Structure formats: structure tokens, C-alpha cells
Amino acid sequence: MSDEADAVVIGSGPNGLAAAIVLARAGASVRVLEGTDAIGGGMRTRELTLPGFHHDVCSACHPMGVLSPFFRTLPLDEHGLRWVRPRASIAHPLDGEPAVILRRSLADTSRALGVDARAYEALLAPFLGDPHGLLADILGPLRVPRHPFRMLRFALHALRSATAFARGRFRGARARALFAGCAAHSVLPLERATTAALGLVFCITGHVDEWPVAEGGSFAIARALASLLASHGGRIETGRMVRSLDDLPPARVYLFDTSPAQLAEIAGPVLPAGYVRRLRRFRYGPAVFKIDWALDGPIPWSDPAVLDASTVHLGGTLAEIAASESAIWRGEHPERPFVLLCQQSQCDPTRAPPGKHTGYAYCHVPEGSTADLTDTIERQVERFAPHFRDRILARHILRAPDFERYNPAFVGGAITGGVADLGQLFTRPVARWNPYTTPNRRIFLCSAGTPPGGGVHGMCGYHAARAALARIERLPAAPLADNR
CATH class of the missing domain: 3.90.660 (Polyamine Oxidase; Chain A, domain 2)
Known part of the structure; x- marks a missing residue:
């Protein structure tokens, strides 16, 4: 199996999976790297108290999941999701x-x-x-x-x-x-x-x-998204923690379903110092x-x-x-x-x-x-x-x-992706014409650190993937570390 892909998505939360699906449906080869042993980010369900009691670890009720402009276009019911x-x-x-x-x-x-x-x-x-x-x-x-x-x-x-x-x-x-x-x-x-x-x-x-819940637990949303992605040829690899550029396989574009702080830590060597400083000033x-x-x-x-x-x-x-x-x-x-x-x-x-x-x-x-x-x-x-x-x-x-x-994306325990006040509502994580892009044309941010922010709606990933698709054919497939 080739180690190379058109796109690599780091993180398998709702936005990472949404981004991967947009790319795969457009014909791109996609790999999703998940650092833990289970996909889903905030969409996980576990027996936290007693056997037989299934608890949502983070997201629970899903008004934006059922009303998401992107999720509404997906046949998630065919992949096992029941609201x-x-x-x-x-x-x-x-x-x-x-x-x-x-x-x-x-x-x-x-x-x-x-x-x-x-x-x-x-x-x-x-x-x-x-x-x-x-x-x-x-x-x-x-x-x-x-x-x-x-x-x-x-x-x-x-x-x-x-x-x-x-x-x-x-x-x-x-x-x-x-x-x-x-x-x-x-x-x-x-x-x-x-x-x-x-x-x-x-x-x-x-x-x-x-406002619905997902039958069986919020993990059912992640499972349905992953199944849909697989049907379009996308691959998810768990236990693939990305801590530095050396952990990333070759690709044309990289989409980070991470906090701005994680993006700065991982991709800092191939991003301008001023942009990295602004990422680190992001308020959670x-x-x-x-x-x-x-x-x-x-x-x-x-x-x-x-x-x-x-x-x-x-x-x-x-x-x-x-x-x-x-x-x-x-x-x-x-x-x-x-x-x-x-x-x-x-x-x-x-x-x-x-x-x-x-x-x-x-x-x-x-x-x-x-x-x-x-x-x-x-x-x-x-x-x-x-x-x-x-x-x-x-x-x-x-x-x-x-x-x-x-979930390291929940910096300080903040589960919303960052403060959504006037200073960060539309300029998250930093003020750019397209907030999903970065100064490195191969790197995109697709997490709740971008508009519209937190929630299980996938729209951050959708918009980031659209931005990546506008460039992907013009970019070479190579290790991101080569840009250092």
C-alpha cells in the first residue's frame, strides 16, 4: 500500500472526517491520521459508570448535526446513523x-x-x-x-x-x-x-x-462518517499521533483538525514566525x-x-x-x-x-x-x-x-474550539481573507478554531476542504518536512 496520498487529514473529529469526505468525493486519495485508538474526537461513547450504561464523553445532543448544510447532503442513514x-x-x-x-x-x-x-x-x-x-x-x-x-x-x-x-x-x-x-x-x-x-x-x-441524539451514542455519527469515507476510498489510521513534521507521510495538502496551538507546534518550522506567534495568541x-x-x-x-x-x-x-x-x-x-x-x-x-x-x-x-x-x-x-x-x-x-x-484540541478544557467574541468570531484563528488557509499553500486548518467554531456540524472541515481542492492539482506530492 502506497504511503503517499493527495491529502492527509490530521484528526478524526467531525470536521476532520467532513474534510476527508469532501476531498474523497472529489476524487482525491485521502488518509486520516488519528492519534488515539478510536476515531471521533468529541463524538465518542463509553461505559463510564456501570456496565450497560452508555455515556457520551463530549457531544451529546445534536441540533447542528441534523441541520448541518453539509451533513444534510450525506446519506448517513445508509451508513447506520439513526437520529x-x-x-x-x-x-x-x-x-x-x-x-x-x-x-x-x-x-x-x-x-x-x-x-x-x-x-x-x-x-x-x-x-x-x-x-x-x-x-x-x-x-x-x-x-x-x-x-x-x-x-x-x-x-x-x-x-x-x-x-x-x-x-x-x-x-x-x-x-x-x-x-x-x-x-x-x-x-x-x-x-x-x-x-x-x-x-x-x-x-x-x-x-x-x-434536537436529536444519535441512537446508541454520539460515536454512531463518527462511525457513519467513517463508513461513508471508506466507501469513497478514504483511509483512517488510528494510533498515528502526529507531533512533528517527521510524523507526516507525503501528500499534496495537509488539513489539521487540531487546535491552533497544535498547528503551531507541529507545523511551526514551515510557517512564518509571525503567523505562528498569532496562532499561539489564540484565546480558548x-x-x-x-x-x-x-x-x-x-x-x-x-x-x-x-x-x-x-x-x-x-x-x-x-x-x-x-x-x-x-x-x-x-x-x-x-x-x-x-x-x-x-x-x-x-x-x-x-x-x-x-x-x-x-x-x-x-x-x-x-x-x-x-x-x-x-x-x-x-x-x-x-x-x-x-x-x-x-x-x-x-x-x-x-x-x-x-x-x-x-483530546489535546480541548486546550485548557475548552470544548468549543476557542472564544467566539467579536475579536475571534470571523477572524479565527487569525485574520485572513480565507481563514482555512495558512501562509504555507499546502497547509490548511479545518478545526473548530476556524469559522463557524465548535459543534458537530462539519462545516469547518467542509469549507477547509473546498479551499484545499482549489489548489490541490497545482501542488506536488512530497513530505511537508521538505519545506523546512
Whole structure:
């Protein structure tokens, strides 16, 4: 078997596999090098607690997976992927009143928002006429949009801070809390500009399709992508850790599904010193602390309707969530953090033995935090699900350093690919006309360190592979180390 290929992809996360598929479908010979013994990056599923309980190590629910403009074009169902949809995408419990539930029906969701029913419906309805066109414009680099008027309407809202937007648009606590929980996925203080963008995007996605889980676990997505790649002749080699240029086989182009820091470390000798310095200045932001539970039954929510949702936002009001996220950026561990909880086994019974359930939750923590927040998270769950701890059979925790050991691309325990504020939203990892290219015409970055950032959507890999295809035929097949 020849050691040479047209393209070598370093890393087998969703973006690395997406890039490899684009290249292979275009007729290029592709090799994917994965440093560990298992493909998938953040898409892995393991028995972390007890036998028979299958836990997603990182990614869990997949609104962008099912709505990805690229993944939607792929026959992943023919390669074993089955999306399992819940009855609702998001539940947001509140103290002393029914939870806010984001259902696919805009009318049903709006009615439960009381005084803000009309305001919420008026906000979302204009984006639901062609949501896939809007998402195609959003999930990519800064460019002239294909749907400029709809994108302008979105941008006028998205550039604001989540707190200012929610307080200006809504009068009641319920709609404000729902929006704040969606915006908190940005891992930014909600007072910062652009945090309204993610709040709006996640509200939109919940009305396009229910936020699904992958049957059997998130690894099923990686397995389907790998199977599709193999059907086009692509090769994946596990246990091939790349630490330097000498670890890379000959190829025409190299696509790095790694952090900017890893790209600098590996390819620094063949990149300009100034560019390498800018890669090393890339900001990764806060990390996460995560718990997986094996449960002796469903979570006993005060409002049983919360069981309808694949994703639960635990944080209370807009003011509470904003205070929690701001504290993280000050290096603090708040007593009542915003907790993102997923209950995959509620809609996918393959995740646990009969009658049992899995639980998954994380909160944001300062970068590199070694704190154990088990009690803090479980108290936040019990705030809305009394006697929750009575259901726990076993637990497994991951601190921020554990995430970086699990995947070196999660620098400092940050799982989002880096800070997505105004300074890095479109200029990640550095300001370039095409952010997927580098000053070395044979090297491309295809990870969440490029637009549109973190998530299981494959769009970073898709756009990087398109950039590589524009050059590949004009480049020689040779070891990258020869450029030193």
C-alpha cells in the first residue's frame, strides 16, 4: 500500500472526517491520521459508570448535526446513523412555576410564554420561512450572504448582547430565561456583544427540528462518517499521533483538525514566525466540568414535562445565568452555575439497561480549573428535581485537565474550539481573507478554531476542504518536512 496520498487529514473529529469526505468525493486519495485508538474526537461513547450504561464523553445532543448544510447532503442513514428525536428540544425549569419548554411548534412554545407570546412569535417567524438558507449563511466564514436581507435582519439582532436583547425584546421572566439559556452556549458573559447571536440561532433550530441524539451514542455519527469515507476510498489510521513534521507521510495538502496551538507546534518550522506567534495568541476561554450518572430511573423533575426535552438548561432567571457566566470569566466558581443537562436515555433506550437511565451534565469553569463541582451541580439539579440524588447509582466526573488529556484540541478544557467574541468570531484563528488557509499553500486548518467554531456540524472541515481542492492539482506530492 502506497504511503503517499493527495491529502492527509490530521484528526478524526467531525470536521476532520467532513474534510476527508469532501476531498474523497472529489476524487482525491485521502488518509486520516488519528492519534488515539478510536476515531471521533468529541463524538465518542463509553461505559463510564456501570456496565450497560452508555455515556457520551463530549457531544451529546445534536441540533447542528441534523441541520448541518453539509451533513444534510450525506446519506448517513445508509451508513447506520439513526437520529432519535425527543418530544421537545429544550426545557428550562423555573422556581415555583411550570418549566419553559421549547417545542418544534412555534405557536405551542409562544403560548407558554405569557405576556411575551406575541413578541416571541414575531421574533422567530421571519426566520422560519427558509431556515436552511439562513443556517448556510451563518455556518461559514464572513462573506457576501446568499440571502442578504434575511441575514441583515439576523445580524441586527445578533450583534447585540444577550442581556440587552432579552430585556429589550421581552417583558416577562419566562421568555428572558429561555433566551438566556440558549445564549449561554456561547460561553461568554451575556453582557458582551454578539451573545444574542447564539441565543437566536438555538431558538431557531428548535423550531426547525427537535434536537436529536444519535441512537446508541454520539460515536454512531463518527462511525457513519467513517463508513461513508471508506466507501469513497478514504483511509483512517488510528494510533498515528502526529507531533512533528517527521510524523507526516507525503501528500499534496495537509488539513489539521487540531487546535491552533497544535498547528503551531507541529507545523511551526514551515510557517512564518509571525503567523505562528498569532496562532499561539489564540484565546480558548473557559473550560467545563462534567458529570455522567447511572440512574435508577428518570430524573424526578418537579415539572414532569421536563422529561420531554433532550436538553435541559438549569440556571433560573436571565439575571442568574448572566451573573454565573460573568463569574466564570473572573476566575470564580459560582454557587449556582448555569448547568447544561442532557437526558439521552429518555428518547434512546439503548443507552441504559431496562428501567434505568443515564444522565449527563456540565457547567462552565475557569480555564484549567481543577475544582470538583459534583456537589454544586447536583444541588442545582435538586433545586428543580427534589431527591434527584436518591436515583444515582454511580457517577463519573471529568475536570478541565481531563478533557485536554482526552483530546489535546480541548486546550485548557475548552470544548468549543476557542472564544467566539467579536475579536475571534470571523477572524479565527487569525485574520485572513480565507481563514482555512495558512501562509504555507499546502497547509490548511479545518478545526473548530476556524469559522463557524465548535459543534458537530462539519462545516469547518467542509469549507477547509473546498479551499484545499482549489489548489490541490497545482501542488506536488512530497513530505511537508521538505519545506523546512
